[in-house]
Amino acid sequence: MLWLAGRAHIVAFEINDSFNTAKYEMATPRIRLLTAIPRSRSDQRHALVAQVCLASIMWGRLLVLSLLACGYRASDFLGTVMTYDPLSNDTVAIGYKASYQNECILADWTCQSGDCGSRSFVTITKFLQILGGCCIDVVTHHRVSQISQFVLRLDGLRWINVTNDVTEALAVTRVDMRTRSDTGRANASPRTAVLPVLRVPSNCQRNVTLTTFDPDGDAVKCRYQNTTSVLQLSPDCNMIFTPRGNDSDIAEGAYAVQLIMEDFPRQDIALTDGEGNETLVTSEDAIGQIPVQFVLMVDPPAASCVEGEQLPALRPPTPANGERVYASVNETLEIPITVEVYQLSAVLFSGPADMQLNVSAGRLFLTWTPTESDLGQSRPVCFLVQLFVEGLTQHQSEMRCVIVTVSPVVIVARARLLSAFPLSMNGIQGVALTQLKELLVARGLPAGITLRAVSFSEESSERASEGGPE
Structure with missing residues (x-):
């Protein structure tokens, strides 16, 4: 020795x-853009068509912009995601993000059925664009007099001009305030995030997988509210775009994608209302329901469907889709984004409102510093890379989403x-x-x-x- x-x-x-974190909250989404400075009047025109704005900092030949993606007008709807979370036995926090193409409006969620309770606005956040339009995030508290179920409905809005014959926007959220026998509290909705507009070349196969999680540990499943012929949907919320034939006869243009996301208990449980009535719920019975809606843009064919050639590719150490990332209070989290492309134009992401896109030594990072108010929460963060090529053609990488948990x-x-x-x-x-x-x-x-x-x-x-x- x-x-x-x-x-x-x-x-x-x-x-x-x-370990075993049980509390989650809705992420307040913001989307930003990292874009190359246009080199010609034609390129400048194409940059304007992208409808992104709000210049912030310069780095080399790159300009960092804030993409307050979405733009809204009553006839320019781009989609929504809604969540709900019980605050007490009789109060539930309901949050939603709505996306529009032009001007910002406050969407009208009405009570379709049940006791929707008294409502008070807690937070309304608008992200305005220089070229018009905005995204809006709203959190409201609903206090109910009866511990039961109620349904909220969003209608009266019109989608942008889409190819799949969908005009009127319709989104439904089913809230269940009954007490669960397994957790002793009211049900919380499943969570997910998605960028308002996803793009795919008409001749390339592409997977769109929503990263999902549920605060109660339930199984999360997706189904269509309406049939979208260009995307095949599986119950695990994975969508596949498959070109038809070698020459692809899928019409180019925008498609409204309207999903219903539901949570299912993994074992039989009882739900108890305010009067003590119990209802048995099995693993085949959905408890809550939220809408997940976005636009799929089918673009002209790409010269190559191989990622890293014409389509941008995300490479390690970029986190994998669905990966869990852990953060600490007052410690800056860095999410690296490594891209293989011939020309970098844009990085789009959705995450907490104070998340930033930073460039350091030629490397890209999403950075976020959680505060005490974030402790114990889990937030979905989604990102992708977008290129502008000849004409108005745009190509995107796959969308990746991670779940950031602030460690308690x-x-x-x-x-x-x-x-x-x-x-x-x-x-x-x-x-x-x-x-x-x-x-x-x-x-x-x-x-x-x-x-x-x-x-x-x-x-x-x-x-x-x-x-x-x-």
Whole structure:
């Protein structure tokens, strides 16, 4: 056994992680754009057609813009996503994002059936565009007098001019306030996010997979509200665009996609209303329902359907679709985006309102610093890369979505480090923490944990050599 003379450092570490997090909240979406500066009048005209605006910072030949995607007008609807979350036995928070092409309006959600309760607006956030239009995010509280179910309906809006014969916008949310026997609280809706406009060349196959999660641990399934002939939908919320024939006879243009997303318990449970009446719900019975609606734009054929040639490709270390990412309060989270394209034009993303797109040393990152109010929440973040090529043709990469969980768990651990030379706090924060994290991850903790040295003490240790190396 060989003992080395040196100093033993006693270090206390904070390890932030998330286990069995039960509370989720609706993400307030914002979309931004990273676009190349137009080099000609023609390119400038094409940039205007994209209807993006709000210049913010310059980097090299790139201009970072805020894409407050969506633009709205009563006849220019681009879609919506709605969520609900119980705040107490008789109060539920209902949030929705609505997208329009031109001017911003406050969508009118009306009570279709049941006791929808008294409503008060809590938050209304508009993201205006220089060229007109906006996105709107609304959170309201509904206080009900009866613990039961109610249905909200959005109508009176008109889709943009679409190819699949859908004119009137219709979205329905079914809220269930009855108490669940498995959680002891009212049901919370499933969660997802999607960008308002997704694009695909008419001659290329493309998968569109919605990243879903449910605060109650339910199974999440999707079905069509209306048939969309250009997308094949599976119950797990995966959609496939398949060209018909070698020359593709699918009409180019916009298609309204209207989905119904529902949550199903994984085992039989009972739902109890305010009068004590119980209803048995099986794994075949949906509890809640939310609308997920967006526009699929079928563009002219691409010269190549191979990602990385003409279509932009997302490469590692870009997170995979559906990956869970862990964040800590007051610590800046970085989500790397690595793109393989011949010409970078735009990065579009939807996430928390204060999420930023940053460029550093030629690399792209989505950055976000959670606050105490985000603790315990999980937020979907979606992003893609979009190119502008000849004429008005635009190509997008696949859309990827991750779930960012702000860790509510802090573990304080003590570790003994043996070093042949003195260590400072800076040294511990660097090499020592990196090695300790690798060890903890190898032993089963999630790769998203963060470590922070909070204190350390130092003592001298002189040991004699006894035998060979240990």
